[in-house]
Amino acid sequence: MSNVGKIRLKTFSELQATAEISLRIETDKTKPTEDNGHRTPEKKSPRKSRAATTARKSKKQEGNLGVVTVTSTVKRSSKKTPLPGQMRIDAFFKSASKNYKVETPLPPISSSKKISPPVVKRKEPAGAKGRKRLFDDSTTTSSTTSTWSDHKPPQKRVQPLRSAKGKENLSELDVIDLCSEDDDERTIKEEERTPSPVKASKQVAISDQKTNSASSKPTSPEGSNRSMSLLGMGSNVSSPDIGQGLLRSTPSRKTKEIKKPKTPPSTNSKRIKKPTTPPATNSKQRKPKPCPPYKVVEGTTFCVDGFQFGDVAGVTHYFLTHYHADHYIGLTKKFSHPLYMSPITARLVRLFIKVDEKYIHEIDVDETVMVDNVEVTAIEANHCPGAVMFFFKLSSGECILHTGDFRACSEMESLPLFWNNTNIDLLYLDTTYLNKNYNFCHQSESVDRALHLVGAFIEKNPFKRILIVCGSYVIGKEKIWLALAEAFSLKVWTESSRSDAISCLGWDDLQVVLTDDPTKANLHVIPMGKISYPSLVEYFSQFEDQYDMLLGIRPSGWEKNSKPSFGKKISTIGIEYSEHSSYKELERFVRFLKPKRVISTVPVGRDLFVTGDVPKIWYQYQGPASMLSTGFQRSISTFLTTPKRTVPNASASEMMLSPLKESCSDHGEEDSMECVSIVSIKSSVSENTNIGACPIPEKVHLSETRGTNNKGVITTRTEDSKEAIKMKDSAKEPAIVRRLTSDASDDWLSYS
DNA sequence: GCGATCAGGT
DNA sequence: CACACCTGATCGC
Numbered sequence A: 001m002s003n004v005g006k007i008r009l010k011t012f013s014e015l016q017a018t019a020e021i022s023l024r025i026e027t028d029k030t031k032p033t034e035d036n037g038h039r040t041p042e043k044k045s046p047r048k049s050r051a052a053t054t055a056r057k058s059k060k061q062e063g064n065l066g067v068v069t070v071t072s073t074v075k076r077s078s079k080k081t082p083l084p085g086q087m088r089i090d091a092f093f094k095s096a097s098k099n100y101k102v103e104t105p106l107p108p109i110s111s112s113k114k115i116s117p118p119v120v121k122r123k124e125p126a127g128a129k130g131r132k133r134l135f136d137d138s139t140t141t142s143s144t145t146s147t148w149s150d151h152k153p154p155q156k157r158v159q160p161l162r163s164a165k166g167k168e169n170l171s172e173l174d175v176i177d178l179c180s181e182d183d184d185e186r187t188i189k190e191e192e193r194t195p196s197p198v199k200a201s202k203q204v205a206i207s208d209q210k211t212n213s214a215s216s217k218p219t220s221p222e223g224s225n226r227s228m229s230l231l232g233m234g235s236n237v238s239s240p241d242i243g244q245g246l247l248r249s250t251p252s253r254k255t256k257e258i259k260k261p262k263t264p265p266s267t268n269s270k271r272i273k274k275p276t277t278p279p280a281t282n283s284k285q286r287k288p289k290p291c292p293p294y295k296v297v298e299g300t301t302f303c304v305d306g307f308q309f310g311d312v313a314g315v316t317h318y319f320l321t322h323y324h325a326d327h328y329i330g331l332t333k334k335f336s337h338p339l340y341m342s343p344i345t346a347r348l349v350r351l352f353i354k355v356d357e358k359y360i361h362e363i364d365v366d367e368t369v370m371v372d373n374v375e376v377t378a379i380e381a382n383h384c385p386g387a388v389m390f391f392f393k394l395s396s397g398e399c400i401l402h403t404g405d406f407r408a409c410s411e412m413e414s415l416p417l418f419w420n421n422t423n424i425d426l427l428y429l430d431t432t433y434l435n436k437n438y439n440f441c442h443q444s445e446s447v448d449r450a451l452h453l454v455g456a457f458i459e460k461n462p463f464k465r466i467l468i469v470c471g472s473y474v475i476g477k478e479k480i481w482l483a484l485a486e487a488f489s490l491k492v493w494t495e496s497s498r499s500d501a502i503s504c505l506g507w508d509d510l511q512v513v514l515t516d517d518p519t520k521a522n523l524h525v526i527p528m529g530k531i532s533y534p535s536l537v538e539y540f541s542q543f544e545d546q547y548d549m550l551l552g553i554r555p556s557g558w559e560k561n562s563k564p565s566f567g568k569k570i571s572t573i574g575i576e577y578s579e580h581s582s583y584k585e586l587e588r589f590v591r592f593l594k595p596k597r598v599i600s601t602v603p604v605g606r607d608l609f610v611t612g613d614v615p616k617i618w619y620q621y622q623g624p625a626s627m628l629s630t631g632f633q634r635s636i637s638t639f640l641t642t643p644k645r646t647v648p649n650a651s652a653s654e655m656m657l658s659p660l661k662e663s664c665s666d667h668g669e670e671d672s673m674e675c676v677s678i679v680s681i682k683s684s685v686s687e688n689t690n691i692g693a694c695p696i697p698e699k700v701h702l703s704e705t706r707g708t709n710n711k712g713v714i715t716t717r718t719e720d721s722k723e724a725i726k727m728k729d730s731a732k733e734p735a736i737v738r739r740l741t742s743d744a745s746d747d748w749l750s751y752s
Numbered sequence B: 001g002c003g004a005t006c007a008g009g010t
Numbered sequence C: 001c002a003c004a005c006c007t008g009a010t011c012g013c
Helices: A017-030 A055-064 A084-095 A167-180 A185-193 A197-214 A234-238 A252-259 A265-270 A343-353 A410-414 A416-420 A443-460 A478-487 A496-503 A508-513 A533-541 A583-593 A634-641 A669-676 A686-691 A722-730 A734-740 A742-746
Strands: A302-304 A317-319 A339-341 A360-362 A367-371 A374-380 A388-393 A399-402 A426-429 A466-472 A492-494 A523-527 A549-556 A570-576 A597-600 A705-708 A714-717
Touching: A339 A343, A343 A360, A343 A496, A410 A416, A410 A583, A426 A583, A443 A466, A443 A478, A443 A549, A443 A570, A466 A478, A466 A533, A478 A492, A478 A508, A478 A523, A478 A549, A492 A496, A496 A508, A533 A549, A533 A570
Parallel strands: A302 A317, A317 A339, A339 A360, A399 A426, A426 A597, A466 A523, A466 A549, A492 A523, A549 A570
Antiparallel strands: A367 A374, A367 A714, A374 A388, A388 A399, A705 A714
8 A cells, every 4th residue: 555656557548548549539429629538648747646635745745855764654455454553653753854863863952942932922803802793793682692681582583493303492401401410421521521610610600690591592502501611711701791602511311312302392391490481582683502612622712613603702712623614614704703723724714704804813734823822833633625733722831632623643643742742631522433433544545445446447448438526525535536637647627616715725736637627627526415326417417428437436434335336327436535533543642642631522413512422541541551660652762762773674664663563452561562673764755645644744843933924923833953853852851752651552552 | 685594415 | 324515495684
């Protein structure tokens, strides 16, 4: 698999070389234009960066040229799962390779130096003070937070409750239930969410308030009074406005219970608290849904990916992790709060949502900015282009990571940010695939598979003119179709909206293969939902005179065991391709970070308040493994202290810095040390492709520089440098490297 | 008519 | 499964 980048794939035309002539004849016959697929043969672009995700990545590769890097080759071909995480350490060194010299370690640097100190503090404009309403309809009372109590105007929009999934009405029920809820697994969650007693007390107070005023909230879920979880916002809490937002969900199964019955509200009796509940009267405004607690970062007034909840009480700054509908939903051009996101996402937001520029703040990957006295750092999320995770370091020193949607990869374990902030107090985690059954291959492998399947299809249908159609979202899945385009020299067409979105990505490789004329492209990228037989039949009807067959490709994490469907004209194949972490990747990532608490940000069912349960065993260690004297991962310490490292020959270039390898995973910690001996270093530049799309390593650094962002605000930006070397040495300092604690590493891969 | 939300479907 | 949309219906302005 790793040979992905080495395999020389035949281009579309080559595969059908023999058919070409006849093809042309046919074409002439049918259509004069005959652009049938013989796309720019000249464009045999080397499918170099198949794995490249963004321009950033490609840059990195260039930068690495000629540099000695430590790389690892994950053997995944033979085995079903790649275990990309195995590349971890090597990836780190690779990224730091620019200045890294194995033989001459530099003196350790003081930890103080490394972290990018807050540089400039930036107070946000509209910030704290005037909280504006998310929706201008300020006129209408409902939205305003203050309306909690007075909010009587029921909802105007009395949509006939369609077979209410029970959600709406039930929600309130939940509220009540919550109170009475007995403890179960959920309790744990609750505890987690309510760490300090102080906070708890506040919550109570708040909840009380709510309950009283809650009555106003009618049938809508918003009405549900859940205890508030806005922690750390003391002052705000007291304000009357508080009501709306963060309600603490008590996920309780009750919710579930209630929901399941889909029955109408009749059962609402549970909802005691709500006093006078104005049924659906003529409320003018729709109330936004209640904001689940995990949308607001504890200890801050920041809301992440929460735009559909109106003006969340106490929230002063909003963050958008990436441009996918389920995350920006609710964000409209009327939005009027400071909004932070990556440059790519910002471009998309400007283009499609048209949020007022004055509210848009960009945080580039690996850039740190001060927001309301909190250090905020954006980290590449390895999800879709522009997707980032946000790392918050509060003035109190508390560290909180919000992953947004992400696909954990080994490179993330190399981020100096994590090495320098070993104590993650809270982790908001994307648990989309938090199920042992979800275990998919590395993206690069998926790409290989796609190339193989498509190549085989083309070869098996020699004299056919084939239109390839790949499913995609507005953003995401680019790696698949880009690889196909480059490998088979195809021109790509997609709808104007997606084309516009692509132009926001700053990904030149994509731009190169795109064309505006669908008749001149034999690879079309269309909405994922249209990659179904009936839809494709219809789609193909417009191109039947130009093509003989259509091959639909559906890249998704759900296509793991899907079987291809080959028809006379329409064929479809599913490609297992995920932009979310697999179960194992999640586990490894959590074990790596070892946060004190973990809160899932992915609802399990329809109820936004009920999210997944992250196994505590992943981050709460009790066993002997956590008591190792070294205080840090043996593998890396061993590596760093090894005076002489040998560079194995190519065949043995496999890198196993992680103490565990597949063969060892079943054994226990005892074997870990043995595995460490497998560590090897290899000078390589091209293996980056294995990483799929994780540009992270490019920015490994510990130093920082200051500059100004597009807003003229001074920011902190770390740059790679010799600091990277220092980092290596500093690894000897438990205080700094503790991140990779042995306990975690030892059984990192020993899933079962 | 456009914007926005929501339910339902894929 | 439930990703990340789509589509259609319903309202509001």
